[in-house]
Amino acid sequence: MSENIYGIMAEFDTPTQLVDAAVKVRDAGYTKTDGFSPFPLHDIDEALGIKRSVxxxxxxxxxxxxxxxxxxxxxxxxxxxxxxxxxxxxxxxxxxxxxxxxxxxxxxxxxxxxxxxxxxNGLPSPYHPVFNIPRFALASREKFFLLIESRDPLYDYEKVRAFMDSLSPQEVFDVPE
Amino acid sequence: MQDAIEERKLHPAMVEGDHDFGTVSDRIGDLTLKKRTPFFWFVGFAIAFLVAQLLMVTILYLVTKGIGIWGTNQPVGWAFPIINFVWWIGIGHAGTLISAILLLLNQKWRTSINRFAEAMTLFAVACAGLYPVFHTGRPWLAYWLFPYPNTMGIWPQFRSPLMWDVFAVSTYATVSLLFWYVGLIPDLATLRDRAKNPIFKKLYAIFSWGWRGSARHWHRYELAYLILAGISTPLVLSVHSVVSLDFSVSQIPGWHATFFPPYFVAGAIYAGFAMVLLLAIPLRHLYNMKDFVTKTHLILMGKVMLATGLIVGYSYIMEAFFGWYSGSQYEWFMIKNRIWEGPYWAFYWMLMFCNVISPQFLWFKRFRESEFWLFIISIIVSIGMWLERFVIIVTSIQRDFLPSSWAMYSPTIWDWTMFIGTLGFFFCLFFLFVRFLPIISIFEVRTLLPQANVHGRPQDFDENVLEVEYTYDRTDPPNS
Known part of the structure; x- marks a missing residue:
């Protein structure tokens, strides 16, 4: 089952919820993570541990x-x-x-x-697994998403799923490959 | 209560009305995605398109017959083409000022006007570029301007300001296009996710490069945007400086002046803000964008116009003063000829009225806060800036050192059709832009909303992007 899953994604309503959740994800030790927002959020750089670009x-x-x-x-x-x-x-x-x-x-x-x-940024990328989630279209509008990829060393489907649920998101999705 | 009023005066709201991320996206995005194009758009586009045909006809006749159809003569060898070239290039400068310099200065009000101001820059530069190309008389050989190895065994002369101009203007056009397009990418992604029409959905998808709003992408995006703003700032100042060097490197009295670069740059921004106001005032009414382009924006633009107008006024005084102070009989004759003795004195005084007197009304709240007066003053200033170039160019070379080579200059009908035609061309492009692309930067307006704050901290676009503290230490490999 976990073979054809790209990652697990949680949806949030506000930028504050996303940043708070990102801090928890980082503290739990996940590294292959990403946040998605309709506008740039500076606080998420540190929350996810994103290093300054070259x-x-x-x-x-x-x-x-x-x-x-x-x-x-x-x-x-x-x-x-x-x-x-x-x-x-x-x-x-x-x-x-x-x-x-x-x-x-x-x-x-x-x-x-x-x-x-x-x-x-790896653009242009005409296809990306996150676009498989219909609700992800709202990432360019008003919603905030957090993703833990399945290639993360700590990835375990049940655990990550339960962890995502514990962040009190709007909804949690499995992102197919 | 008093505090609240004071606070509002210091930090006026840049978005009015009750908006959230969704309504902002809808209000701006719907202008493009909505099925029905408003009636006035068709009327406006049709008029602009018809006027643009004047340009096409003129160019056709010009290329067939030669530039003799213009009033350009000896000694006025640089007449309407360069007047209009400088006028259009100058108008473009406000767009870059708004998008780059005001970004570096943390002026939040730039956010809702930068997109269409940058579009204005691109279209103005496109109009400007036509003049030198067609003034060469053989536009099909315009590529000779660029340095490339050729069988003639010759190269362009890099010591010439005209060559600098080629480099400055073509770099300016390219960088403005890049800057504008980078700003558009996230908004095109928004349109892609909302478009119903499959063809447009596909087009927006292609041009948004698969943008998905990833935090890592935004991080690099903001850095790239900030760097572009940083390098566009000296660029925009250099462009009109180089344009002014076309004149001041020459030996002609009235052109050979060291203060031309700042004088031209101030004039460019002055004319550009007048054009931004001329576009913003109708746009906010016709498309009901008053929540995003607020009165505050108009007032601030009015203030910039007043400030640059004062610099320009000071330059006029200095120009006359140095004509006298130089002690050169040619310089002083040029000033006298320009201001009261020569045949074109009336143009000088019209220019004074348009560019020096008319902006003074902006000192008064009553005029600054009235859209009607801002619009009228902007029209007057646009005419004034055109007259300025006319006066500088024509009165300087029309009577130079030798009276035997003096002559009068008057434009022909083809000079006028070419000029009016570029106005039509400009508005044609602008109407197309308004129809097919978001006229206001959607994602940047989102950052202005209070909902965008994280734990009460604003997330202003590109503000503090370099000040994010990386306190968290981790061992994974750094992101590229």
Whole structure:
């Protein structure tokens, strides 16, 4: 039975109930957990023990890559491939190159931020087991859900089910694979 | 009681009426999902669509005949196309200001107006981009603007402000689109879960990337959004600065001024807020969004308009002062020519009325709190900002150093049809946006509701996202 179950999910009415339940889940030692809410909840990050993402470092790297790309481009164009004197300036006239370098820094950083976020989130994911629960459509509207996955080391169907019931949720669902 | 009133003055409610998460989702989502499109939408879209045809006809004639159909001449080689380009780009800036700078400043009131302000940015930049491309005369060669290895063996000149402009504007358009789209993802997921029409359900599902509101996803989402806001802030300031460098790097009296970048940025935000008000006031009435776009929002926008209007007014005074103080006969002649001696003096004084006198009414509560007056002042300011670009561009180059090269400039009918046509194009896009996408950020409005608090602590979007304390120690591997 537990083989084709992705996890067990509980539904809550308010963000406070979700965060309180998440704290209990964390304290019980479950690690493969997730919360679902219609808007970002900061308190749940700590409640579920979610670590700070590496995204900012990726964006920084992206920005630096943009900067160096632009520097390389203008250097190649104006010093190596097509040196031409304009307005009495030297071939490598850095101040005049700052605007394109700045813009490419921003452009690369922005692309890294957006696509890095989507990549780390595993999106796009057209299918996900949680969508098998019809009530889960309300997670994008007004309800709050808490999930313990079956791949959690402490997972045991009966125990988790009983534990979820003890959190006084609205309803508890088995999420099929 | 007194405390309550004081509290309300300091922290006015950003959502009025009795709302919960569900009603917020329905009120905003239903505008898109509801079967019946309101009658005024068809009328408005039809008018905008017809006006946009002026643009199409103009472009057709322009491309067939050449840019000689415009009034652009020597010495006024940069006329309507650049006036309109700068005007449209400037309008876009308010959208980014609202979505990025006000987010960093923790201004909660941005939440209910950022979505359509960002859409306005995108559409304004689209209109602006048409002008330089068609002003080249050979728009099919516009790709020459970008640096790519070619058989001609040449490269663009990166020391030129016009090249900076290509980079600044194309980066700005791209980043604005990304920012806007990232904001839309959770709302598209809401629409996906509520849509009845199978085709739209599918489309919303595709464009929401399978968003499911996971806590881990929200965590990275907020970081990404905050970073985008952080990098968009210098970006938006750089864009109009670079646009102003197109002028100030040149040697022309009236253009060659060091204070152009801040002057242009302030003017851009000024014009942009006028346009946001012009869109917000009808929207909140026609779609009954008064609970989300409240009077407070309008008043705050009015105040931003007043503040930027004062900066712009100060810049006009400084511009005239430096013309005199420079001691250069050409600079001083330009000022005299612009303000009282030249043929275009009347435009200067219309500009003064529109941009310096008219916002002063916003000092008074009576005008600031009246939608009617805000609307009227916004129209006047929009016209004023257009006149500003006209005055800066035309009066500076129409009479420069050599009297033998002086000439008059007047736009032709095709200049006007191109300008009015872009207005139609802009509103066309805006009407489509209003019909198919949520005009207010649903998930961000949810965070404003008192029900969103956890143990009484607000969960404002992106506020404190970096201040969450990780006191809980655990041994499992960190999330990526």
């Amino acid at each position: 995204l900012p470092y990726l964006v920084f790297t992206g920005g630096i890559t943009g900067l160096l790309t632009a520097l390389g481009l203008v250097y190649f164009v104006h010093v190596i491939d097509y040196p031409i004197i304009i307005g009495g300036r030297g071939h490598f006239s850095l101040p005049a190159f700052i605007p394109p370098m700045f813009e490419l820094t921003i452009l690369f950083a922005a692309f890294t931020a957006v696509f890095g976020m989507l990549f780390l």
